[in-house]
Amino acid sequence: MKKPNESSHEVDGFTALELVLFLINFAVASYIALLGLRRYGWIGFVAGFVLGFILLPTCILAMVWLRVMIFTGKPSLPKCGNQRCEARDYRVIRGTKDGFLYECKCGIRYMKEGRQTYEVLPNGEDAAYMEWRAFKGWFPIEKGKVK
Secondary structure, eight states, X not given: OOOXXXXXXXXXXXXXXXXXXHHHHHHHHHHHHHXXXXXXXXXXXXXXXXXXXXXXXHHHHHHHHHHIXXXXXXXXXXXXXXXXXXXXXXXXXXXXXXXXXXXXTTXXXXXXXXXXXXXXXXXXXXXXXXXXXXXXXXXXXOTTOOO
């Protein structure tokens, strides 16, 4: 039995967004099923309905993956300057108007602005570090390249 002041993280039912996406997915699946029914009979109906339910989520996941691979990067941060820390080893210090300030386990601070990451030196200046290139990965920022 729950205590009165205990909060529950269980959700009963759909949120409004989930309900709308489910209804759109159901409509797409039904349309493809009807196309399959007209062309291949009841086997086409079943196959079309299954295909329709798989099609929309797959398209959404593909768009999210493309966005990450083009704009954000996977992993989201490069290895630190000591080559010890991976993306999961960074912690967010704070957000700024330009990006986010991170610190790796080694204690080195980095500022990520869009696709570029700068090392924050002890005197507060930024030193060019790495940039994300779509579908290629993290590369050192070319010398002479300014923010």
